[in-house]
Amino acid sequence: AGVYTPDFLLLKLEGNNVKKVLIIETKDPTYDTDAFKSKERFIKECFLTDPDNSQMFDYIKIKDVKNDMEAYNSIITAIKNFVK
Numbered sequence: 001a002g003v004y005t006p007d008f009l010l011l012k013l014e015g016n017n018v019k020k021v022l023i024i025e026t027k028d029p030t031y032d033t034d035a036f037k038s039k040e041r042f043i044k045e046c047f048l049t050d051p052d053n054s055q056m057f058d059y060i061k062i063k064d065v066k067n068d069m070e071a072y073n074s075i076i077t078a079i080k081n082f083v084k
Helices: 034-047 069-083
Strands: 008-014 017-026 057-062
Touching: 008 069, 017 069, 034 057, 057 069
Parallel strands: 017 057
Antiparallel strands: 008 017
């Protein structure tokens, strides 16, 4: 439990209403602790699997993108899907 603040949070608005939310977490393995993993598990297993949330929310966790093309491509794909 506790407070969770992601590194990036993108919101897509329709008027004054939030239509989509993309949660982006960048996590160096040094900081990928049990405390963080429990928060990530909550987001994936409880929050994102809720049918009311599944169409609106997306979550991505990446490593350092400057040296990892797979991580870079995954974030680009997530952002492209978000802005559709």
